[in-house]
């Protein structure tokens with residue numbers, strides 16, 4: 001096969017239709033089920049956006065109330081899941097903890113073998129409701145703190161922050177966190193969603209697809225970049241060192257985490273909205289030095305490479321200011337993206353075709369076992 005037929009990394013290849021979201025690099029925009037995402041951030045809660053991704057329409061007030069009641073009723077960390085988490089060593093990365101907990105929940109789910117859209121929606125809602133408890137508890141146990149039970153009187157994001165820190169969040173923090181959850185929820189055929197669709201295409205189950213997607217999200221070229229951005233800031237230290245640090249890193253052929261994107265070549269459509277949320281946190285926590293460092297690295301990257309930040313660049317420092325440990329940033333992404341993954345799993349099943357591309361062989365030409373010569 002000739003080289004020009006190879007589409008390394010499937011770059012530029014359109015694999016299938018989706019009605020879940022539209023990433024438009026030309027207009028630098030992102031739509032969920034037709035709605036511009038900045039409008040959703042300004043006017044809707046993350047719960048309403050989850051409903052939209054799954055059902056295709058925003059809920060009316062009765063639907064929203066029912067949905068929210070179902071989510072609130074499933075928030076608690078089951079004792080058996082807690083035991084599984086407690087059995088994992090402190091050396092386990094939080095993404096491995098989340099992956100293991102989700103796998104355990106899937107294997108214990110009585111609906112595991114039912115692949116109907118109704119059962120899959122119910123399983124998706126269970127994961128959506130339970131992930132905040134898993135992520136919060138894992139951080140707390142690492143800090144030597146007690147589990148904080150959920151509160152049914154709080155919305156999704158306020159309750160997530162409550163379980164994480166044991167305090168009702170300031171409205172500025174809650175709004176910024178909710179914005180990040182909406183912005184992270186869905187992004188068409190990114191690597192983790194595509195992983196979920198590949199697994200689903202074999203007629204495997206929803207839990208297996210989500211577990212695989214978590215594995216794909218962990219890598220620093222994908223979701224793991226939000227954690228890596230904070231490590232970069234720690235390594236640089238102060239704004240004054242950013243340009244020098246960048247020159248050395250680029251000379252060493254390092255990839256700068258939180259910059260660049262496979263689809264957007266002129267900036268990630270979600271960054272302005274997340275940067276606005278980060279600015280509110282910078283003001284609240286009087287974190288001007290962090291903002292100076294953020295701006296200095298962005299400016300240096302623009303002048304050296306003309307490469308712009310992606311969503312992980314403002315999200316990393318936002319989660320840091322809110323008080324999360326750096327290693328918990330990608331699990332926060334999981335809690336959000338589980339909505340998009342599961343919407344795609346249901347869409348894939350509704351019009352399934354086994355995903356199995358071709359490869360061009362470039363190994364040795366056919367040869368035969370030298371039976372007599374082998375010693």
Ligand SMILES: CC(=O)SCCNC(=O)CCNC(=O)[C@H](O)C(C)(C)COP(=O)(O)OP(=O)(O)OC[C@H]1O[C@@H](n2cnc3c(N)ncnc32)[C@H](O)[C@@H]1OP(=O)(O)O
Nearest residue numbers: 220221222223225254255256257258259260261262310312
């Ligand atoms: C939520 C998300 O998942 S968003 C993505 C999060 N990931 C990151 O932030 C990791 C850092 N970024 C990257 O590694 C890349 O930009 C990716 C993986 C996101 C996209 O990569 P691709 O579409 O394959 O682009 P590719 O890697 O070919 O980059 C094109 C050129 O820009 C350079 N480039 C792209 N991103 C970066 C970066 N972050 N740092 C340094 N150089 C970069 C490449 O080195 C390459 O240069 P070359 O042509 O001189 O070799």
Ligand SMILES: O=C([O-])CC(=O)C(=O)O
Nearest residue numbers: 186187189190191262263
């Ligand atoms: O679309 C991608 O390739 C990566 C990304 O930004 C996301 O998954 O949010």
